[in-house]
Amino acid sequence: MKIRRRFRIVFKGQRYIVALALFVSISTILFILLSFRTSVYQSFELSSAVLIVDEDDLNDGKIKSTFNLQVLRSDYFNTTHLTCRYPKLTIDNPVIWKHLNPVKPLPPTCEITRNWVYVKNESSIEFLYVTVGTFRLTEEALNRYGPISCAYYPIIRSKDDFGTTEGDRISPVDDKMPLVSDFFRVHCQGQHNTSYSNVHMGIRFDPTLHLRRIKNPIVKTHLGYNILMFGFDSVSRMTFMRFLPKTYSFLIKELGAIVMKGYNIVGDGTPAALLPILTGQTEQELPESRRGRTGAVTVDKFPWIWNQFKDNGYVTQWAEDMQSVGTFQYRLRGFLDPPVDHFGRPFYRYAESRATSRPLCFG
CATH class of the missing domain: 2.60.40 (Immunoglobulin-like)
Incomplete structure (x- = not known):
């Protein structure tokens, strides 16, 4: 009886070991299959992504359409009702080209010594x-x-x-x-x-900033896109396409960027170009902030668009180079407090003042 009982105990223990081994093996196989399926699905999703672009954006930049682009016909947007209609221009107009002086490429001095x-x-x-x-x-x-x-x-x-x-x-x-x-x-x-x-x-990770989307979740009907706005001072849309064709093509074909063809400066100077799109108002409609003017205040209280993004759970950033002629600091009094979560002005103010053998070669 003792031998049989011991045999049953040993046999029962072996069954548990076999069952455990089978469970681990099956779990491992399922994990591998699911991981493979996920990676394949993600790869397919990325490779099959379709970007919706405006036909005019392709034609204006002389860009050929590719399989990943869904092209909206030039007449998709009804602009006949607009009071202000922008002229139809071309990048290869010989009348314009004879007045242009392309910048010659400079040697890549930053590559002499690698970071x-x-x-x-x-x-x-x-x-x-x-x-x-x-x-x-x-x-x-x-x-x-x-x-x-x-x-x-x-x-x-x-x-x-x-x-x-x-x-x-x-x-x-x-x-x-x-x-x-x-x-x-x-x-x-x-x-x-x-x-x-x-x-x-770089961008220092601040976990408190990411709590915003929990406290202020984006409404389900909103798209929740990451929004990037690039501004190039003294560069028109046509000049951008003429002299930065690779950048323009990448923005359209790879990122599906939206070209604001109807966007115009409202006044003279960089503040007149940016204040309307960032605040919805012109400089004359905003509080007096010009240096030396009676009652002039800093620009902190302007109705900046990034404040609305913060209220909707976004993490915000603003940066511009050439801090000596900063948009809101050259004529205006600038910000008293950092206007966004990641404010680039301190970097450029510090870096651009450094006297080095390789100026502007930053990390």
């Missing part, structure tokens, strides 16, 4: 595997100059738009460290007295 440091969005254990801006050392630098020791200096906005300072030094900096600031200066030492110093830009 040791770069910023990459990577999954972080510290932030529960959320993708965050990460400090990285290049493989090339590590192989040629390693081991490398770096010091990190956060670049911080002062009390207003006209001051920038450095935060406390962080050293040593580990490769794959999440950024502690959007902008920073880095100084690295390598073997054989080699060194690297530069300023870099």
Whole structure:
């Protein structure tokens, strides 16, 4: 009896082991199949994405349509009722071309010495595997100059738009460290007295900003698109297509960008070009903010469009180069407080003032 009982116990234990092994095997197979199915579906979804574009945007830029584009005929948008009708222009008009002076390409001086440091969005254990801006050392630098020791200096906005300072030094900096600031200066030492110093830009992950979409969820009827607006001062739509054809083609064919053909400056100067589209009002309709004028105030209280995006759960950013002639700082009093979550002015104010052998070669 004891032998039989022991045999039953052993046999029963073996059945449990076999069952467990089968369960693990089947689960693994299902996981692999589901992962494969998901990756195939995502690849198919990306490869079969169809972008809806305006036929005029293709024709104006002399761009050929491809299989991933659904073209809206030029008469799809009824513009006959518009009071202001923009003229139909062409990029290859010989009458215009004889007055144009294309800029000659400059040699890529920034490539003479490669950066040791770069910023990459990577999954972080510290932030529960959320993708965050990460400090990285290049493989090339590590192989040629390693081991490398770096010091990190956060670049911080002062009390207003006209001051920038450095935060406390962080050293040593580990490769794959999440950024502690959007902008920073880095100084690295390598073997054989080699060194690297530069300023870099990224996006520091701030979990509190991402709580907005929980507190203020987007209405289901809204599209919830990420919205990017690019402005090129003193460059007309036609000039953009003539001298930046690859960029224009990428925006249309790869991103399905919308070209605002009816957009016009309302007045003279950059504020007149941007204030109407960013606030819905002209400079004359907004509070007096010109320097030296009686009662002039900062532009913080203007009805900026990014405030509406914040109210709908968005994370916001504003940046422009050539800070010495900033749109809202050259004639106007600028911002007292940062207007958006990620404000680029401190970076350009700091970086553009640096006297280096490679000006404007930033990280």
